[in-house]
Amino acid sequence: xxxxxxxxGNRVTDERPWWDTFPWWAAIIIGVLLWMGWQIxxxxxxxxxxxxxxxxxxxxxxxxxxxxxxxxxxxxVVGIGQMSRNVVLRTMSRTYVEFVRxxxxxxxxxxxxxxxxxxxxxxxxxxxxxWFGWELxxxxxxxxxxxLSLIYGAYxxxxxRGGIQSIPPGQTEAGRSLGLSRHQTMRSVVLPQxxxxxxxxxxxxxxxxxxxxxxxxxLGVLEITQRARQFSASTFKFREGYFVVAFIYLVLTLGLSxxxxxxxxxxxxxxxxxx
Amino acid sequence: MTAEHTPxxxxxxxxxxxxxxxxxxxxxxxxxxxxxGEVVVIVGPSGSGKSTVLRCxxxxxxxxxxxxxxxxxxxxDASTDLDHVRAEVGMVFQQFNLFPHLTxxxxxxxxxxxxxxxxxxxxxxxxMRQLDRVGIPEKAEAYPRQLSGGQQQRVAIARSxxxxxxxxxxxxxxxxxxxxxxxxxxxxxxxxxxEGMTMVVVTHxxxxxxxxxxxxxxxxxxxxxEVGPPExxxxxxxxxxxxxxxxxxxx
Numbered sequence: 001x002x003x004x005x006x007x008x009g010n011r012v013t014d015e016r017p018w019w020d021t022f023p024w025w026a027a028i029i030i031g032v033l034l035w036m037g038w039q040i041x042x043x044x045x046x047x048x049x050x051x052x053x054x055x056x057x058x059x060x061x062x063x064x065x066x067x068x069x070x071x072x073x074x075x076x077v078v079g080i081g082q083m084s085r086n087v088v089l090r091t092m093s094r095t096y097v098e099f100v101r102x103x104x105x106x107x108x109x110x111x112x113x114x115x116x117x118x119x120x121x122x123x124x125x126x127x128x129x130x131w132f133g134w135e136l137x138x139x140x141x142x143x144x145x146x147x148l149s150l151i152y153g154a155y156x157x158x159x160x161r162g163g164i165q166s167i168p169p170g171q172t173e174a175g176r177s178l179g180l181s182r183h184q185t186m187r188s189v190v191l192p193q194x195x196x197x198x199x200x201x202x203x204x205x206x207x208x209x210x211x212x213x214x215x216x217x218x219l220g221v222l223e224i225t226q227r228a229r230q231f232s233a234s235t236f237k238f239r240e241g242y243f244v245v246a247f248i249y250l251v252l253t254l255g256l257s258x259x260x261x262x263x264x265x266x267x268x269x270x271x272x273x274x275x
Numbered sequence: 276m277t278a279e280h281t282p283x284x285x286x287x288x289x290x291x292x293x294x295x296x297x298x299x300x301x302x303x304x305x306x307x308x309x310x311x312g313e314v315v316v317i318v319g320p321s322g323s324g325k326s327t328v329l330r331c332x333x334x335x336x337x338x339x340x341x342x343x344x345x346x347x348x349x350x351x352d353a354s355t356d357l358d359h360v361r362a363e364v365g366m367v368f369q370q371f372n373l374f375p376h377l378t379x380x381x382x383x384x385x386x387x388x389x390x391x392x393x394x395x396x397x398x399x400x401x402x403m404r405q406l407d408r409v410g411i412p413e414k415a416e417a418y419p420r421q422l423s424g425g426q427q428q429r430v431a432i433a434r435s436x437x438x439x440x441x442x443x444x445x446x447x448x449x450x451x452x453x454x455x456x457x458x459x460x461x462x463x464x465x466x467x468x469x470e471g472m473t474m475v476v477v478t479h480x481x482x483x484x485x486x487x488x489x490x491x492x493x494x495x496x497x498x499x500x501e502v503g504p505p506e507x508x509x510x511x512x513x514x515x516x517x518x519x520x521x522x523x524x525x526x
Binding site: 175178189 | 333358359361362363365366368370372376385389434435438
């Protein structure tokens with residue numbers, strides 16, 4: 001009988017040892033971040049990389065916030081547009097979303113920034129100049145923000161649509177049967193409930209936009225990734241340049257994740273036991 | 276059809292049919308009049324279309340043929356303001372459909388304020404009176420999730436009553452309840468019936484039908500098979516389908 005035993009201890013217990021439940025991943029990441037921070041503070045090469053890259057941080061952050069803000073507006077309009085009773089509105093929304101979702105970000109950035117934006121501004125600049133003596137010229141930074149907004153507008157429209165559609169139809173029926181209009185039912189009954197399903201994935205997309213601003217380096221926008229490229233290319237200190245930029249992204253995204261986690265925790269606590 | 280129609284009928288369904296996807300005939304050619312103050316109970320096998328008939332009365336389901344007239348308003352006429360008529364027709368659902376993000380009080384005051392344009396004080400006053408009526412005034416500040424099923428359904432009834440409707444529709448109001456909570460809801464409905472509310476009730480509670488119904492309507496395969504006073508229909512069904520149905524469910 002004894003030879004059938006392969007492990008020690010008793011299975012019938014709900015106590016697991018501390019090392020089995022300890023969040024090792026967090027410890028490892030914090031360790032790496034501390035090590036990087038230490039390098040930047042004490043190692044001249046890392047310090048040099050840091051000094052050259054960090055001025056791009058304001059561009060990274062402002063591109064993220066602006067793109068997110070524009071994308072939110074697009075997403076709300078398109079998300080609700082997809083559920084519209086108007087066939088033209090519905091078709092336009094759906095087509096836009098499917099186009100954008102089906103094309104990778106990098107070719108989209110080139111398409112929008114190098115083709116659509118210049119041709120669009122060319123088309124309206126004739127009349128603009130004739131009537132106002134003024135031309136619309138979008139910097140590469142602005143083109144980049146337009147592109148990211150269009151891309152994430154489509155992604156986030158799906159979040160809005162999904163959130164609204166996750167509310168059981170009985171809620172709308174109850175609102176309508178009380179005499180509330182479609183609009184009143186959407187505003188007072190459906191949207192407040194849908195926000196709970198919408199906010200967490202919107203937060204994730206905010207983080208995704210932050211990371212995707214790195215792609216703007218292909219347009220020569222001097223955000224942190226572009227600065228890391230330039231630093232590394234001119235000094236051949238690839239390790240320092242890319243480690244530092246990765247460190248900055250990690251600090252930002254992990255910080256945001258923690259904030260988002262707290263927000264979600266609060267929201268799930270509020271709705272405990274809800275149907 | 277023995278019920279006398281003294282006042283103008285509150286609900287008139289004429290030649291009403293509902294087809295889903297052009298192929299599934301949920302309701303076929305239904306004619307039904309409900310007088311003011313009358314209590315009509317609709318019974319029938321599941322999938323027979325009885326809920327669809329009820330949902331067509333306030334146009335939650337849009338009939339594919341026929342007319343629906345409620346309180347003199349032709350709801351199937353595109354020029355009729357549906358929201359206006361719906362405010363006069365209370366509806367109670369199987370799944371309660373309380374608004375989970377609002378308190379009981381807010382559930383009851385929302386439509387009063389937005390549709391009836393009542394002040395907060397008026398709406399609250401009315402809400403408390405209705406909560407008293409259904410017997411749970413102490414739950415005004417609770418959220419729906421903190422209530423039992425029976426309490427939730429009573430709040431849903433109070434929410435409808437606060438709009439002072441002319442008609443109340445009940446779509447299997449006790450079917451989602453634990454057995455021990457069925458009576459508290461039926462008691463509220465019975466009292467409402469005795470106060471003269473016009474009611475159309477889809478239910479499987481034959482005891483309630485016996486106690487409250489002026490007329491019993493038996494629906495099968497989307498058609499009205501038999502209509503009559505409940506005692507008569509229970510005791511001497513004239514149609515074979517009705518008899519077969521009661522044989523299956525009456526114990």
